Amino acid sequence: MVTTNEHNSRAGSAEWRLRELAIQLPTPPEPFGTYTEAVQVGSLLFLSGTLPTEGRTARYVGRVGKELDTAAGREAAKLAAMNAVAIVRQHLGSLDRVKRIVRLGVSIATEGDVRDQPKVADGASDFLQDVFGPDMNPTRLVYGVASLPIGTPVELELIFEVQE
Template sequence: MVTPEAWRPDSAERRLTQLGIKLPSPPQPFGIYAEAVQSGNLLFLSGMLPTEGREPKFIGRIGAELDAEAGQQAAHLAALNALAVARQHLGSLDKVRRIVRLGVSVATSGDIRNQPKVADGASALLQDVFGPDKNPSRLIAGVASLPLGAPVALEVIFEVATSEAP
């Protein structure tokens, strides 16, 4: 994770290169919905899952089939997919002015209380790419199950530069 003191104001695209991150191909929707919808200067992403291609890379619930560390890795992969979808829609991640909100649904079993640790897998990646000054507000919810048996699902709202905005 990048600390505020160590952060240099580079572009998001340059940070991906510096971090050695190659984004995956954007996932296709698993139902009848749009993965990215832009309204004005807000870009809404929904249903970002930890998939590779058309298959879930992680299956299970935190506290049952998976531990928090695996959940964190799943959240990281879901965030990579979110960045791939955002780049596809915007043309460049450099158009992101800030991340407004990160919603993280975590499939859990039993009395699990470490959902924030799981969500940090997505938050850390977003901070590394965009910098601590663009950290979003965050909502985390434990749920009984998620599509494809995934342990996490992300909803992301970005503020983006538009042709109308300076």
């Protein structure tokens, strides 16, 4: 029998949330150049820019406001967040070692007078909140840019505080 404290402890666990929400993380992406996906310095884990890819292929290509609408941009941001979480799990061994999401940077390739960047970025923020809980929401900075690597509409930059 599971006690209330054990249930609350599990409910606060990112690994538990993944199972409860039936989320299958993708295979962590490999670098597209000469860099590493994650570097830990003390209790901080820095991720390289994470893209909405599957394997070595961009699942979403184009700019929000031209080839893609806001909804597709949100889905691209969610996939990039899923890839980021997969990298974190691979690096740490368990998502339960994450103490805090410190910062989320979201770059969004846009065309023209697009103003929905925050709505696009929410695709990543909502996914991270589902996995880690609302108490782990990071600070966030959202940029509109002209283009991103391999033509993707979104690139994420994340910093985590982790248990050493």
